[in-house]
Amino acid sequence: MTTYSGRFAGRNAIITGGASGLGLAVAERIVAEGGQVSVWDMNPALEETCERAGLHGVRLDVSDAAAVAAAAEESVGALAKIDILICSAGITGATVPVHEFPIDSWLQVVNVNLNGLFYCNRAVVPHLLANGYGRIVNVASVAGKEGNPNASAYSATKAGVIGFTKSLGKELAGKGVIANALTPATFESPILAQLPRSQVDYMRSKIPMGRLGEVEESAAMVCFMASEECSFTTGSVFDTSGGRTTY
Structure with a gap:
């Protein structure tokens, strides 16, 4: 892992889903680069991690x-201020065709992946605006651009994250966030x-590099997206897709 000394010095981040996977990897990098992180997660290993x-x-x-809303106040109290929000919490839901998709699974995916992300942005944005500085990274998916068969709820919510973020970026442009x-x-x-x-194999087969990331x-x-280096791109989408996405 390559880190950049001091890149996040004096910066504090909230990371949802930060107790494992991508969220944890980002949290560890931010700490290694001088920042502080508050992790929001339901993971049983949260405290130990x-x-x-x-x-x-x-x-x-x-x-x-x-x-x-309460967690936002708790994190501000613990870290004194918040500069960065990274929303990486998410679930996949059922892997079945639309006509067989359980309604309870659909609602759960929407509530976590889209409504939950909205709640987090809504709660944290006022703190960023008060600082006059902020970076928000909402983790979507290539599925939100292209759609994966038998993953309609996941694909729909990740498309929603993209549209939501494009709207938010335009709202905040010129305000330092x-x-x-x-x-x-x-x-x-x-x-x-x-x-x-079978679903993992399908997704791997769609990546021109021929491997998972x-x-x-x-x-x-x-x-990069969460740092001061990202200063003239907002309301946009960054890919790490191994060549899969075409727009």
């Missing part, structure tokens, strides 16, 4: 709007355990 990695932790279901989305192709992470092997490849992109 935060103690090991030097992170502040809040046990949280992002689909609970009131709990999200930049908001962009990341659309990774499938990479090695705990979320793959939610999918059947590595979490550090997307973490490096997120850290």
Whole structure:
């Protein structure tokens, strides 16, 4: 892992889904580069992970709007201010055709991936505006651009994240707060355990590089997006797709 000394010195971040996978990789990089991180997650290993990695932790279901608002105040109290929001919490839902898709699974995916992301942005943006500085990274997916068969809820919510972020970026342009989305192709992470092997194989077959991504490849992109270096791109989408996406 390549880090940049002091890039996040004096910067504090909230990362949803930060106890594992991409969120944890980004959290560890930000700390290594001088920043502080508050992790919002439901992971059973949250406390242990935060103690090991030097992170502040809040046990949280992002689909609970009131709990999200309270978590924002808790994180501001713990870190004094917030400069960065990275929303990487997400679930896949069922892997079945639309006509067989369980309604409860559909609603759960929408509540976590889209409503939860909205709640987090809504709660944190006022703090960024008060600072006159902020970076927001909303993690979407290549599925939100292209759609994956038998993953309609996941694809629909990730398309929603892209549209939401484009709107937010335009709202905040000129106010010191930049908001962009990341659309990774499938990479090695705990979320793959939610999918059947056939679905993972399908997604790998769509990547021209012929392999899944590595979490550090997307973490490096997120850290650029979350840093002062990303200063003239907002309401946009960054890909880490191994050549899969065409727009």
